[in-house]
Amino acid sequence: PGEARRPHYAEPAQLQELAELMEQLALQLDAAANIEVQVVPQGLRILIKDDAQRFMFSRGSARLDAHFATLLQRLAGILAKVDNHLIISGHTDSTPYRGAVGGYNNWNLSGDRALRARNVLVEAGLPAATVLQVTAQADGMPLLADDPENGANRRIELLLLTRQAEGLYRELFGEAQARVEYRAEGARFSAPGS
Structure with missing residues (x-):
């Protein structure tokens, strides 16, 4: 027989169950400070961010830290089990990109980081067709609007869509x-x- 159908999660209770799985995973990986999962009207918002000791990416680059690569790889295992599609967005703080050569800036950086996250997820088993969009947000959607240069604004967001x-x-x-x-x-x- 063929491959089993993956379930589609649409109800808030189902999405909350998935969120709890991700939070348990974060605890196992000592990554509770690096992930926030929230049920939203559009599905499940998964925010992956730096903490005081670990930065997701080397400053000014899309080079992913091993801790965060492991977190994304393990998240891929959960996400691959559901039939929902994803939008992946990269976000920076408002600090101008240093050493801008050829116009490379926070738009490029946030896009490169989002694409790097997508590639890690797919290499770890997430079906490539699951990702509908990879998007660069630069500093356009800060978490801390009154402190746009704060490093807390640097993040990758995954939106699991209903x-x-x-x-x-x-x-x-x-x-x-x-x-x-x-x-x-x-x-x-x-x-x-x-």
């Missing part, structure tokens, strides 16, 4: 004949040819 959020995303970005049907029980995405 079908409704995915449908809206696909509709927004113009997938040919993508349709979202709105019903009392939620939205249903219909891909072309389905």
